[in-house]
Amino acid sequence: MAKEYFPSGSAAIVGAFESPRRKAPGLHPYQIHAEVIAEALADAGLDLSDVDGFATAASFPSEAGWQLNVVEIAEYVGIKPSWVCSTDIGGAAPLSHVGNAVAAIHAGLCETVVISYASTGRSWPLPASDFNTGQTGPGEFEVPYGVSTISAYALAATRYMHQYGLRSEELAEIAVQARRYAHLNPQAMYRDIITVDDVLSSPMISSPLRKLDCCVVSDSGGAIVVTSRNRARDTRRGGLSILGFGEAISHGQMNQMSDLSTTSAEFSGQRAFASARLTPADIKVAQIYDSFTITVALSLEALGFVPKGEVGRFIAEGGIAPGGRLPINTDGGGLSSNHAGRRGMFAIIEAVRQLRGESPGLQLDAPELCLVNGTGGWLSATSTLILGAKQ
Incomplete structure (x- = not known):
């Protein structure tokens, strides 16, 4: 069914940037979000006014987010999207954000999406428990041990x-x-x-x-820009097709x-x-x-x-x-x-x-x-x- 319903090639990645930071003591993760988003948009030849979609996940302590994290980060960066996604399936989440963005663009809900991630996993100053430590449900058979x-x-x-x-x-x-x-x-x-x-x-x-x-x-962050295939032709670098x-x-x-x-x-x-x-x-x-x-x-x-x-x-x-x-x-x-x-x-x-x-x-x-x-x-x-x- 995926072959019929995923709009293969209808969208492209037109901008990308990885923070060179590996140790960033004293830096808030949202500042890294702002840096990598600005650089990814510059890579694409776009600016914040071109962005109408935003996706991120920031529920871990070192990401400085919690509930409504996508709202808080969009506010900090200055993005006012018509489409948002905060799917959180751990380390795979950014890939899901790309797939969801392609679907949203294909459906006409937005045209240009920024997907970002940032964390100070190495330098976060506050104590934090390991994730997945819920003591109810299946966790009751593992967490106590x-x-x-x-x-x-x-x-x-x-x-x-x-x-x-x-x-x-x-x-x-x-x-x-x-x-x-x-x-x-x-x-x-x-x-x-x-x-x-x-x-x-x-x-x-x-x-x-x-x-x-x-x-x-480490500490670090990154961002990518996804847009429609037609819009990609007018960006600074062109685009890489999202095929599958x-x-x-x-x-x-x-x-x-x-x-x-x-x-x-x-x-x-x-x-x-x-x-x-x-x-x-x-x-x-x-x-x-x-x-x-x-x-x-x-x-x-x-x-x-x-x-x-x-x-x-x-x-x-x-x-x-x-x-x-x-x-x-x-x-x-x-x-x-x-x-x-x-x-x-x-x-x-x-x-x-x-x-x-x-x-x-x-x-x-x-x-x-x-x-x-x-x-x-x-x-x-x-x-x-x-x-x-x-x-």
Whole structure:
């Protein structure tokens, strides 16, 4: 059904900007919102008066928002939209905002949408609990026992490794390759080359995930501008076509996850490929949410890039490395470049830069398509985008 109903190619990304900040003590996240929105609009050759749609999510403490966050941030920045979206499915939310914006533009509810994200996840001065700590409903079976984001992902890693024989050395290779890309990115938070032994000798955080299996914690922000295909032709940079989109949710707490060896990217990916009329074989570069190394491993299989149970061999044989079958996270990703909270925004921006030939990390040779996949919560929700270099 997605192939029939998602308006593939009807809208485009015409502006994008990622904050170079990785540490921003004393800076309010809304100031970062204002900075990245201004820069993304300048990139598109537009200004605030051109914007009639706005999307963001800011419910985490380090994002400084809560209820009505989209209203508060729009007010701070000076946007008066006729269409708003505050869909919040964790790190996948920015991708869902893009899909929702395309639908709104196609329906005539707005024409030019700004989507922004900002967080001071590293520098936030106030104590904050881990997310997903509700003590009622499914949470009553986990929260009293001290489960955390890392331990939840470690459960999935443990199950997959038991079921399919994935080795810690193969997971470590994901972090090693991320650092190879980050080494070429002057904005990346960590750039020193690491080895598999470095990963395996880093402190154990929640078995089997070690420190270097986990994403960095940074401050940062980013924004993109989405407009109709016709309007895109008149913008400063032209536009990158939004060809495919899909989203899916599966569970809140891990005790409700029906299969710890896969994610809902099976369904968001299928919907994105169907709406773009493409297959995994058509994709030569991808930006895949990397909150942890296991997130990447599960996503590669769920999206159909690797047969079930074979991701370890694919990684060990250099499949995601520079020059491999599917280079991923070419800016260094969340494992090395930045992860302020909802890494999906930065994955979209790196996809835009790759298709424009402007990646600050490893720039591939004129890619025509890029897949972006976001993961939110405790492997709870996914969104998938497919972008094209040509309108």
